[in-house]
Amino acid sequence: xxxxxxxxxxxxxxxxxxxxxxxxxxxxxxxxxxxxxxxxxxxxxxxxxxxxxxxxxxxxxxxxxxxxxxxxxxxxxxxxxxxxxxxxxxxxxxxxxxxxxxxxxxxxxxxxxxxxxxxxxxxxxxxxxxxxxxxxxxxxxxxxxxxxxxxxxxxxxxxxxxxxxxxxxxxxxxxxxxxxxxxxxxxxxxxxxxxxxxxxxxxxxxxxxxxxxxxxxxxxxxxxxxxxxxxxxxxxxxxxxxxxxxxxxxxxxxxxxxxxxxxxxxxxxxxxxxxxxxxxxxxxxxxxxxxxxxxxxxxxxxxxxxxxxxxxxxxxxxx
Amino acid sequence: xxxxxxxxxxxxxxxxxxxxxxxxxxxxxxxxxxxxxxxxxxxxxxxxxxxxxxxxxxxxxxxxxxxxxxxxxxxxxxxxxxxxxxxxxxxxxxxxxxxxxxxxxxxxxxxxxxxxxxxxxxxxxxxxxxxxxxxxxxxxxxxxxxxxxxxxxxxxxxxxxxxxx
Numbered sequence: 446x447x448x449x450x451x452x453x454x455x456x457x458x459x460x461x462x463x464x465x466x467x468x469x470x471x472x473x474x475x476x477x478x479x480x481x482x483x484x485x486x487x488x489x490x491x492x493x494x495x496x497x498x499x500x501x502x503x504x505x506x507x508x509x510x511x512x513x514x515x516x517x518x519x520x521x522x523x524x525x526x527x528x529x530x531x532x533x534x535x536x537x538x539x540x541x542x543x544x545x546x547x548x549x550x551x552x553x554x555x556x557x558x559x560x561x562x563x564x565x566x567x568x569x570x571x572x573x574x575x576x577x578x579x580x581x582x583x584x585x586x587x588x589x590x591x592x593x594x595x596x597x598x599x600x601x602x603x604x605x606x607x608x609x610x611x612x613x614x615x616x617x618x619x620x621x622x623x624x625x626x627x628x629x630x631x632x633x634x635x636x637x638x639x640x641x642x643x644x645x646x647x648x649x650x651x652x653x654x655x656x657x658x659x660x661x662x663x664x665x666x667x668x669x670x671x672x673x674x675x676x677x678x679x680x681x682x683x684x685x686x687x688x689x690x691x692x693x694x695x696x697x698x699x700x701x702x703x704x705x706x707x708x709x710x711x712x713x714x715x716x717x718x719x720x721x722x723x724x725x726x727x728x729x730x731x732x733x734x735x736x737x738x739x740x741x742x743x744x745x746x747x748x749x750x751x752x753x754x755x756x757x758x759x760x761x762x763x764x
Numbered sequence: 765x766x767x768x769x770x771x772x773x774x775x776x777x778x779x780x781x782x783x784x785x786x787x788x789x790x791x792x793x794x795x796x797x798x799x800x801x802x803x804x805x806x807x808x809x810x811x812x813x814x815x816x817x818x819x820x821x822x823x824x825x826x827x828x829x830x831x832x833x834x835x836x837x838x839x840x841x842x843x844x845x846x847x848x849x850x851x852x853x854x855x856x857x858x859x860x861x862x863x864x865x866x867x868x869x870x871x872x873x874x875x876x877x878x879x880x881x882x883x884x885x886x887x888x889x890x891x892x893x894x895x896x897x898x899x900x901x902x903x904x905x906x907x908x909x910x911x912x913x914x915x916x917x918x919x920x921x922x923x924x925x926x927x928x929x
Contacts, residue, residue, distance in 0.1 A: 585830055585855065586881050588831055601858075696800075696862075698803065698851050709833055722838075726833040730886055730890075733886070763909055
């Protein structure tokens with residue numbers, strides 16, 4: 446849902462649209478669940494690459510829960526589209542918040558479980574500590590972001606430092622590790638799992654009441670009920686569906702802290718309903734460049750550990 | 765929140781560290797500025813882009829030490845046709861700035877930033893692959909997304925929808 450969020454944030458910035466608090470809170474909530482989902486896939490596969498097969502099964506058990514929550518709100522487990530320009534598509538269904546709360550309550554124990562299997566495991570430590578080192582200078586010069594950068598001791602997190610979508614209202618720590626090796630990046634992500642679940646809890650506790658869409662007729666689809674009773678709503682619905690909505694000419698670059706690093710959308714609008722140019726800055730695309738530097742002078746067998754430690758998602762690289 | 769009109773007057777924008785720094789260095793190299801939707805854009809002359817980036821990176825008031833993104837916009841059939849767009853981020857100051865270089869269709873080439881940020885490598889290769897912009901001084905100027913033997917540059921506006929074959 447992070448890509449979904451970045452795009453709608455960029456279009457909203459082009460439009461100069463203000464989003465109601467409930468929609469922002471829901472976006473933060475879903476975004477952190479996405480981070481948990483992404484980190485669970487990473488943790489499972491990374492550990493499997495290094496030879497710890499069990500963790501994979503544990504991680505996918507919890508990931509399944511998260512995917513079920515995605516399905517509840519958006520109807521899809523993966524490739525979800527739940528955020529819309531101006532807000533979110535639908536009110537979350539009945540029972541959704543209870544489900545998330547129940548999950549958030551027991552998730553920290555699950556992270557303890559993963560850590561029991563890995564953090565003190567001598568084989569895992571031998572494969573990760575001091576392996577594939579990356580200095581802070583190299584990480585910055587090579588365009589690394591996210592945990593790959595924070596694992597090298599650079600303290601930047603866009604959620605905290607350049608807040609978007611109401612992140613300034615949440616309290617969380619940004620895990621930073623100094624060593625710059627595979628283990629440091631592992632620790633950053635595992636600690637992020639714990640921070641994310643804290644943000645999810647805060648979002649649940651502070652979830653504001655009110656509308657989920659901005660009051661912007663012509664841009665935001667009208668409610669189903671209104672369409673059946675009001676002529677204007679019906680016209681707007683027809684126009685948005687058939688023509689879209691015009692976005693004032695201009696350009697924006699909107700970046701968010703995706704699970705893997707800085708995800709940015711650069712959108713150029715020429716004033717019509719179709720964007721003139723959309724460019725995605727994918728975190729993995731840049732992070733992959735660090736691989737060569739990390740592996741210099743190391744063992745071939747450690748390339749596997751290094752490539753897992755940058756949380757590689759090839760779909761993000763070739764987009 | 766209605767949109768504020770864009771400011772394009774260099775005099776008004778002198779307060780911004782990046783603008784001040786570049787104007788103090790070489791006012792002729794800055795061909796335009798724009799402040800729109802809380803984002804600063806600076807047009808830099810093609811010959812000076814590498815030096816301008818090096819100065820923005822090292823100036824203690826700016827410290828734009830991170831190259832976030834390089835991309836390109838094709839304004840076909842207008843001239844100058846291409847705009848190469850650089851997004852810089854200052855990790856210590858938490859600021860962003862956008863630099864642009866305009867290139868005409870006759871010689872779409874610009875100096876590479878790989879000597880300042882090795883991370884420009886993939887981004888410039890992508891721009892080369894999709895737009896056919898050459899980056900002089902790039903260590904490995906080859907296609908990155910499309911196959912090696914691909915004809916044309918797919919994101920150019922005059923590229924046929926079905927491709928060349």
